[in-house]
Every structure is written in structure tokens, then in C-alpha cells.
Amino acid sequence: MGGLGDAINTWYAxxxxxxxxxxxxxxxxxxxxxxxxxxxxxxxxxxYMAIGAYIxxxxxxxxxxxxxxxxxxxxxxxxxxxxxLGLPLLRLRGVYLAICTVGFVAIVQxxxxxxxxxxxGNGISIPAATTTxxxxxxxxxxxFLLWRLExxxxxxxxxxxxxxxxxxxxxxxxxxxxxxxxxxLSGVLAGLMGVLYARLHYYIDPNTFGFDTGLAxxxxxxxxxxxxxxxxxxxxxxxxxxxxxxxxLNDYRTVVNGLILLGVILFLPGGLVxxxxxxxxxxxxxxxxxxxxxKDGG
Amino acid sequence: xxxxxxxxxxxxxxxxxxAMGYALVFGVxxxxxxxxxxxxxxxxxxxxxxxxxxxxxxxxxxxxxxxxGGAVGVVLDLVAVAPLQARGSDFLTPLxxxxxxxxxxxxxxxxxxxxDAYSFPSGVFPQTPITIGSAVVQPVDLFVIALTVLxxxxxxxxxxxxxxxxxxxxxxxxxxxxQLLGINVARTVAITFFLASALGALAGIFYGLELxxxxxxxxGGSVQLRGLAVIVVGGMDSIPGVMLGxxxxxxxxxxxxxxxxxxxxxxxxxxLLFLILIVRPSGILGRGGSRAV
Numbered sequence: 001m002g003g004l005g006d007a008i009n010t011w012y013a014x015x016x017x018x019x020x021x022x023x024x025x026x027x028x029x030x031x032x033x034x035x036x037x038x039x040x041x042x043x044x045x046x047x048y049m050a051i052g053a054y055i056x057x058x059x060x061x062x063x064x065x066x067x068x069x070x071x072x073x074x075x076x077x078x079x080x081x082x083x084x085l086g087l088p089l090l091r092l093r094g095v096y097l098a099i100c101t102v103g104f105v106a107i108v109q110x111x112x113x114x115x116x117x118x119x120x121g122n123g124i125s126i127p128a129a130t131t132t133x134x135x136x137x138x139x140x141x142x143x144f145l146l147w148r149l150e151x152x153x154x155x156x157x158x159x160x161x162x163x164x165x166x167x168x169x170x171x172x173x174x175x176x177x178x179x180x181x182x183x184x185l186s187g188v189l190a191g192l193m194g195v196l197y198a199r200l201h202y203y204i205d206p207n208t209f210g211f212d213t214g215l216a217x218x219x220x221x222x223x224x225x226x227x228x229x230x231x232x233x234x235x236x237x238x239x240x241x242x243x244x245x246x247x248x249l250n251d252y253r254t255v256v257n258g259l260i261l262l263g264v265i266l267f268l269p270g271g272l273v274x275x276x277x278x279x280x281x282x283x284x285x286x287x288x289x290x291x292x293x294x295k296d297g298g
Numbered sequence: 299x300x301x302x303x304x305x306x307x308x309x310x311x312x313x314x315x316x317a318m319g320y321a322l323v324f325g326v327x328x329x330x331x332x333x334x335x336x337x338x339x340x341x342x343x344x345x346x347x348x349x350x351x352x353x354x355x356x357x358x359x360x361x362x363x364x365x366x367g368g369a370v371g372v373v374l375d376l377v378a379v380a381p382l383q384a385r386g387s388d389f390l391t392p393l394x395x396x397x398x399x400x401x402x403x404x405x406x407x408x409x410x411x412x413x414d415a416y417s418f419p420s421g422v423f424p425q426t427p428i429t430i431g432s433a434v435v436q437p438v439d440l441f442v443i444a445l446t447v448l449x450x451x452x453x454x455x456x457x458x459x460x461x462x463x464x465x466x467x468x469x470x471x472x473x474x475x476x477q478l479l480g481i482n483v484a485r486t487v488a489i490t491f492f493l494a495s496a497l498g499a500l501a502g503i504f505y506g507l508e509l510x511x512x513x514x515x516x517x518g519g520s521v522q523l524r525g526l527a528v529i530v531v532g533g534m535d536s537i538p539g540v541m542l543g544x545x546x547x548x549x550x551x552x553x554x555x556x557x558x559x560x561x562x563x564x565x566x567x568x569x570l571l572f573l574i575l576i577v578r579p580s581g582i583l584g585r586g587g588s589r590a591v
Contacts, residue, residue, distance in 0.1 A: 041390065094389060095324075098330075099526050099530050099575065100572060102526060106568040107572065215397055218393075254401065257405075258402035258405060259398075262399060265394050265398060266381055266382070269385060
């Protein structure tokens, strides 16, 4: 037991940053995923994340509000902002919605850049509190929740909206309520992640909460598979850990990293979650060919 | 005042050239090419390498940068976009595949040129300032503005009257119908990528000429968002719209800097973007749909 325990401890000690960031990115990816689940492409998650992170900073530095209450505050406030943002954006679709959310992210980022209580562009320090088991407990809980949602009538309504909004509405699905709900849930998830992020990294500044972070989160979801809950954390963990696994390649690891992303998109259009089925069908194809060859031979 | 108008026109030229590339590809394929910022960067690096490394005159380095940018655009289409289109994918997967391609391009450039910022040498363009009324402008400024206007006119004529332009518009309007009429769709799309990327590369070269120490592997990030703002403000489907959008963005930035202070310029640009999207999602001059160049 001792040997295995030690081995795990050593592995954890040298990789804990990576493990923590993978978990956090997985939560951020879920916040993009819940929007995509009803056909909305949003890159607003970094803005919600910023709201959560700055709430955590303010509450930790100025008050004695306990950590769990900070999580609730960050999640609820970000969720509220997301809900309000959703109101004017309901009529936008596809790329237009995406670009508008990019605009929102830029505005929020500029706000925090000039906001003195948060240190402006210099950022602000925060006492650390987040631990690995908290991140993964929350991640597993969220995955379970969303997985249950997927199979429920609620989840089926969401995918009906994703497939054909007009048809969904004609079936009596309140599309507006569902879409606003998706906005709010997306805000809650990213806000919660923002609180965890701020209290993991000791320090936050506005640069973190920009366009690139949103694109990265979207990439996690699409690479992992945007049609099931489990795809988002899979993609997040793979993409966060990949540069580390490629460390041996030194200078060219980021190039290879990009090439692997490209490869996944090109060969697994449904994302990584498709890999087992894809391999299975390849194997079956191989067996069939072998069988045919044998028959021809005999 | 006149000076500020000139500064605005220079920025507007760069934004318009860059955003035209977005608009061309979006018009034909309905996808956002997020590797466009990386092509902007590759164009600038090619030209600066030709001038600094191989001592080419600028007048040859510019077409070379555009050619390389255009060629990279075609490779991007063949590798990261066309295979997905052939499979009938949604707009989301090409978005991600172009991001991935952009990461590859940026890191190849990082590997080749390192993280340093480069500039064109100061003697690369005549430096006798020209006085126009109360404004003092550099010859390079006039060159940038004039060439941009010429190219925009040229592009309008090309799209409206040439066979190629008609093919591009036919593919934009209806891919399947265009194919049935005997238009080589794959080739037309590749040519569109070439044109769009050559314009993006030229925008990068102009950016490098106008701004000291601006050519670095991640220079595309700064125009990427502005390009999106321009096509949204102007409408994704018209050349005059893109020019107007670029002008509106550059003007709001100039006013922002002089009247309110530079830290709020982006807020103004994106506030404008936000408002227009909410009020009129197809842009100021857009024709309602999201199609057609």
C-alpha cells in the first residue's frame, strides 16, 4: 500500500497545477456546453468567470464571508448578469450571437481594467483556499446533474430547440424561458469556476478573462464532443494536459499541440467521445475484410 | 483636426483590408475564419523578412507577403475547411479547425522568428513629410490610404463584372445550384480564400509599416476583435458596408482617445458593436440575410 500511495503522492505533487487547472477548465467548458445544448454559441463565459473571481477577491480581502458562501455569491451574481445579458440577445443566432458575446467580454474586461477596488490593470491578490478535491467534487456533481438533465424531459426540450427552434415552439416548448435558463445556468457555472479560480491562483488580473479564454473553452467542448455532457470535461482535460505531455518535443510542442487539435476536429467530427465507436467500426470493418479475404482464398 | 482625420483614415484602411477577408470567406462559406489573424501576421513577417533579411525593395516585398498570405489561405482551405465542408458539417467545427490552424501558424512563426517584435527599417519609404492644410502626413500614410481605396474599388469591379466574381457570388448565393450550373465550387472557394488571405496579409504589412515594433508572432490578436466589430457594424455582405464599418470603428477610436482617454477606446468600439447587433443584427448596410458577397 505504502509504495502505491507514495507513487500517487509523488505524481500528484509534480502535476498538481495541471490537475487543478484541468478540473477548472472542465467546469468552464460545461458553461459553454449548456449554451450549445440548446443551439446557442456563446463566448461570454470568461466575463462570468471574471465576475465570480472579483467577487471572491472582494469578499476574501474585505469581509469574513466563508468560502462556500463566496461560491454561492459568485455563482448567483454571474448567473444574474448572464440572465440579464440574455434578454437583449435572445433574437441573435449563430455567429452573430457569438460575436455579440465577444463584445460583452471585451466590455467587462475593460471595466475591470479600470475598476480600482479590483486593482485595475495591476490585478489583485487573494488568499488561496481552493483544493483539488473541492474542484473535482464540484465537477463530478455538476457532470452528474447535467447528465441527469440530459435524459429528462427538460433536456429533450433543450435539444429540440437546438435542432429546430420553430418546430420546438410549435410543440408548445417555451423557447424563450429555456434559452434564458441556459444563459443563467451558463453564468452560474462560469461564476462558480471564477470563484474557485481566484482562490486557487492567489492572484487575478483582467487579462485572464478575455476572448482567448472563451475560444479555449469552446475548443474544449467541440474537441471533447458537443452533444454529450461528458465531452466537455474530456476535451478540457486533454487540451489542458496535452502541452505537458508533449514537453519532450520542446520548441515544437505548441505546433504539434495545434496539429493534434486539428486532427481531432478533422477525423472525429463528433469529438473525442466518438473515439470508441469509431475504433469499434474500424475494427469491425477490418474483421469483415479479413473474413472476405479468407472466403475468397477458400 | 485634419491630422486626426488622417490618423482615422489610416486605421480605417487597415481594418477594412483585414475585415474584407473575413467578409469574403463568411459570404461564400458562412463560416468565420479565425486563422485570419495569423495570416495577417504571416504577411507582415514575410515582407519584413524580405526587406531585412534578403534586402528586397519594399515594392517587391509587399506582393511577396500577399502571395505567401494568399497561399497559406489556400492551404488552410484545403486542409482545415474543405474536408469539413465536404462532410456537410455545421458552422461550429470549421470555427474550431481554423482556430487550431491559427495556433499552428502562430507557433511556426514563433519557432522561426522568436518572440521579438520587428519593424520595417526607417529608410524603407521616403520620409519627406507632406503638408496638407494643417496636417503633416508621411508619404507612407498616403500610400496606405490610396492603395486601400484602389483595392476596394478593384474588388468591387472584380466581384461584379468578372467571370470569377460572378462565380464567387453564385457559390455564395447557392452552393448546390452553382455546382449544377457547372461552376467548379471547390476551386472558387479556394480562390476566395486566396483573395481574402492576400488582403489580410496586406493589412498586416500596412500595420507593420505604420506602427513601430508591431510585427510579432501574436500581432493578429489585436486586429482579430476589431475585424469582427467591423463586419458586424458594416454587415457581413457588402464591400461598402465593410468600408463604412471600418471607418465607424476607426472614428470612434479616435474620438475615444482624444475626448475620453485611451483606456476606454475599446469599450466604445464594443459598446457600438453591441448596440448595433441588438438593434440591427444584419449590420448597417447588410441586406437582412447573412449571405452573398
